[in-house]
Amino acid sequence: MSEVLEAPKVSAGGLFDLTGKVAVITGSSRGIGRAIAERMAQQGAKVVISSRKAGPCEEVAEGINARTPGHAIAVPANISSKEDLQRLVDETRKAFGKIDILVCNAASNPFYGSQLDIGDDAFRKILDNNIVANNWLIQMVAPEMRERKDGAIIIVSSIGGLRGSTVIGAYCISKAADMQLARNLAQELGPHNIRVNCIAPGLVKTDFAKALWDTPAGEQRASSGTPLRRLGEPDDLAGAAVYLASRAGAWTTGQTIVVDGGATC
Helix, strand or coil: CCCCCCCCCCCCCCCCCCCCCEEEEECCCCHHHHHHHHHHHHCCCEEEEECCCHHHHHHHHHHHHHHCCCCEEECCCCCCCHHHHHHHHHHHHHHHCCCCEEEECCCCCCCCECHHHCCHHHHHHHHHHHHHHHHHHHHHHHHHHHHHCCEEEEEECCHHHHCCCCCEHHHHHHHHHHHHHHHHHHHHHHHHCEEEEEEEECCECCCCCHHHCCCHHHHHHHHHCCCCCCCECCHHHHHHHHHHHCHHHCCCCCCEEEECCCCCC
């Protein structure tokens, strides 16, 4: 007979309170990852800022600590390196003792053009960094979450995973795979009270997506098809991540939450 888990209690801080939680957020020195880290810290979480370069990570952590002292550390890591990711997990545990929330936000897209023209190396890099690296990290943190019977895993996917593209096809394939990764792991980890979900942003004004919006004409073209008539800002995604990580999202798992200004409707 399977164990029956009780619904978690709402903390004194409310449904979105993350006090006492520790969150690792990859790709958090800028863009969507940074916004998620800053908002989670604002809700009381200790956050780990990680991307490839130490300087930008330290800058974001210092900014968070200036507002909420002791709530952030910087641990640079390259998602293409399993050793780097293990060090990220180890350093987090050394500093904060545990990992309650994992946000797999970092991704790569080194190719823009026809799916028929992409080289093997670029294709493999996209699949390795956007799918395999996420699975590595989840494998590293899931055992302790299982032990505690508590955890939240969030993969930042994309609406590209819901539709075809003539120019970022491999990236879209990887983002569709992330949605399936979340569904598979939600089934596997759900009995241990671990929730696994995706957020699928539309086009957000980040450096990562600059090629799609970096001219007035490009931005106009990209935003004209959305009911809200604007592109996303990184902070537009942070609330969805806080929801999925907190008591507010305690009965949400295996889902892809689309945050796109209405583009896919």
